[in-house]
Amino acid sequence: MSSAGETSLVDRFTAAVGKLQPDFAAGNDILGLAVSGGPDSLALLLLSAHAFPGRIAAATVDHMLRPEARTEAQFVANLCAERHIPHRILTPTIPIRGSVQLEARKVRYNLLHSWMAQQNIKWLATAHHADDQLETLIMRVLRGSGIDGMSAIRAKRGEIIRPLLGFSKQQLIAYIASQNITAIDDPSNRDQSFDRVRVRHALSHLEGFDVALASQSAAALDDARAAIDWFANDLADAHIKPTHRGSRLDKHDFPNEILRRLVLKSLHLCDPALSPRGEQLQRTIADLKKGKTCTLGNILCVGGETWTFAPAPKRHN
Secondary structure, three states: OOOHHHHHHHHHHHHHHHHHOOOOOOOOOOEEEEOOOOHHHHHHHHHHHHHOOOOEEEEEEOOOOOOOHHHHHHHHHHHHHHOOOOEEEEOOOOOOOOOHHHHHHHHHHHHHHHHHHHHOOOEEEOOOOHHHHHHHHHHHHHOOOOHHHHOOOOOEEOOEEOOOOOOOHHHHHHHHHHOOOOOOOOHHHHOOOOHHHHHHHHHOOOOOOOOOHHHHHHHHHHHHHHHHHHHHHHHHHHHEEEOOOOEEEOOOOOOHHHHHHHHHHHHHHHOOOOOOOHHHHHHHHHHHHOOOEEEEOOEEEEOOOOEEEEEOOOOOO
16 A cells, blocks of 8 residues: 555656646556666656556666666566566667767667657656756856756656656655665766766755755746747747848847847758857857858858848858
8 A cells, every 4th residue: 555655756746747748647648768777767667657557668778888787677677577567678779989978868869769659659758857957957057058058957848758857866766765676776876977976976965955946947947948939039030031042130139148049040041050159159249249240150140230141152272
């Protein structure tokens, strides 16, 4: 029999999923779960099993970076088999190289999206929680992120939902302990060469704070980002005009955050793949305000009463 605390946690989880995907509870769709075997994802698995019995499927990605990973994935597979939850172990076909954390993340989501398509799964829940959100906010402050970056981990992005953002890691660990399950301990979570691990270690010395409030701050910033985007899109329709070679912006006396978005939209009409760093974009805007001509990537940007953007002429040797 479930304790009152466990029931409350399941009720909170059910409400969180309902807020992110209001039509899910009344439908027949299957909720996909990304489960690694750590306490966070095991809590996601068990809470989902209690909240939506018979309507979940789980997948575990073995990145093939550690010899123990296959055993850990099989541990999750066994837990799912005991509970009659469909489960797949996903592995990359090409070894992960380069920046391990970044590349592993790309591979993980590619594998999960392929699995979802094969299983006709519309929604994927991941186990990001309130502590993850706070760590991400701190990391992005230290990296000088703007409002887009400070929106941090979004509760819903495309087909991915994160219903645990209102739960602390301690709550999830306690819940798993109450189920008499020992979660997997990933040694990379203690590797101080990773920025996130160092931030996590620093935050572990703070006491008396409700980490779930970080998700409220991130959500407020995401609301502000969405509002600015909405306004900028409206202004773009009125003031950005395509030209035969690129685009022009016929009005630019806007607050910087709006202007930054309008210039980026103008640039993307010339080159959709262009992704300038924040400081590069700001230098370009500063030059354009002075009426200067400059280049950003392969785009020639010309200031003046009207700002124009077009691919730079090719140089002849």
